[in-house]
Amino acid sequence: xxxxxxxxxxxxxxxxxxxxxxxxxxxxxxxxxxxxxxxxxxxxxxxxxxxxxxxxxxxxxxxxxxxxxxxxxxxxxxxxxxxxxxxxxxxxxxxxxxxxxxxxxxxxxxxxxxxxxxxxxxxxxxxxxxxxxxxxxxxxxxxxxxxxxxxxxxxxxxxxxxxxxxxxxxxxxxxxxxxxxxxxxxxxxxxxxxxxxxxxxxxxxxxxxxxxxxxxxxxxx
Numbered sequence: 682x683x684x685x686x687x688x689x690x691x692x693x694x695x696x697x698x699x700x701x702x703x704x705x706x707x708x709x710x711x712x713x714x715x716x717x718x719x720x721x722x723x724x725x726x727x728x729x730x731x732x733x734x735x736x737x738x739x740x741x742x743x744x745x746x747x748x749x750x751x752x753x754x755x756x757x758x759x760x761x762x763x764x765x766x767x768x769x770x771x772x773x774x775x776x777x778x779x780x781x782x783x784x785x786x787x788x789x790x791x792x793x794x795x796x797x798x799x800x801x802x803x804x805x806x807x808x809x810x811x812x813x814x815x816x817x818x819x820x821x822x823x824x825x826x827x828x829x830x831x832x833x834x835x836x837x838x839x840x841x842x843x844x845x846x847x848x849x850x851x852x853x854x855x856x857x858x859x860x861x862x863x864x865x866x867x868x869x870x871x872x873x874x875x876x877x878x879x880x881x882x883x884x885x886x887x888x889x890x891x892x893x894x895x896x897x898x899x900x901x902x
Contacts, residue, residue, distance in 0.1 A: 686803050694810035695740040696728045698776060698818050699748040703731040705775035706751040706768055713764035715757035723751050739861065740814070750828070762837055769833035773819045777890065780815035784894050787812050788902045816894075820886040827853035 704726055707718035718724050723731065731748040740746025758764025787808040794801060822830040827850050839846070849856075860879040867873040867880060874880070 683799070686799065687806055690803055690807040691810045691814070692737065692740075694807060694814045695737060695746065696732075697811065698779065698814040699737065699740065699746070700726060700728045700731055701775050701779055701815075702772040702818060702822075703748045703751050705771040706753070709771035710751070710753050710758075710764070710768045713768060714759040715754050715764065715768075717754045717757065718751045721752050740818075765837035766834060769830050769837055772830050773822050776815045776819035776822070780812055780819065780891070781894050783808065783811040783815055785898050785901065788898060792902060816887055816891050817883060820883055820890060823886070824857070824882070825849060825853075826857045827851075829853075829857070 704724065707724035710717065711719045711724055725731075731751075733747060733749045736747035736749075738746070753768060755761060755765050755768075758768075787805075790805050790808045794804060823834075825831040825835050832849060832853060836846075863873060864877055864879045867877040
């Protein structure tokens with residue numbers, strides 16, 4: 682399929698996945714007692730409410746990216762620690778559930794709709810990216826690097842603020858950008874693929890988390 686059409690399919694899939702992710706954060710924060718995101722207009726399924734141009738572009742090109750962070754005021758939570766935990770975990774949980782639902786959609790399209798025209802191929806690519814992006818974004822956000830959800834989940838569960846915590850809090854963002862840059866460059870510089878840490882982690886974790894989804898739906902299709 683033409684590269685431009687495939688890029689559009691991946692970009693649209695990323696928009697849907699990121700929108701569900703951010704909506705989940707806003708909705709759970711509201712249910713836990715914090716209306717900040719709702720009053721800011723972020724408890725919405727309108728992608729434009731969550732749009733971050735650079736984050737969306739990176740997601741479409743590299744499979745890793747971000748949306749505009751949902752504003753949260755933990756001081757409003759009815760139960761502080763549980764509110765922090767569930768609000769932080771909401772995005773990855775919804776992404777995993779959406780991967781579970783998008784996979785059979787892909788299987789239906791692959792089994793009954795796939796053809797040789799550009800339209801057929803584009804639809805097949807689009808639904809596949811819905812599944813792949815949901816699962817990869819779930820895994821990506823579980824990395825314990827600030828400002829990802831994985832760091833915030835650890836933060837909610839851990840009362841200690843030692844050297845490791847401070848290091849990840851202060852430098853996690855730069856480590857994350859470096860890992861993403863290395864993953865992108867590995868596609869063009871052959872020897873970098875051997876030190877593509879993020880690529881190894883994502884492949885390993887995605888295969889593990891994706892196995893129950895594929896195994897269960899293989900009983901149906």
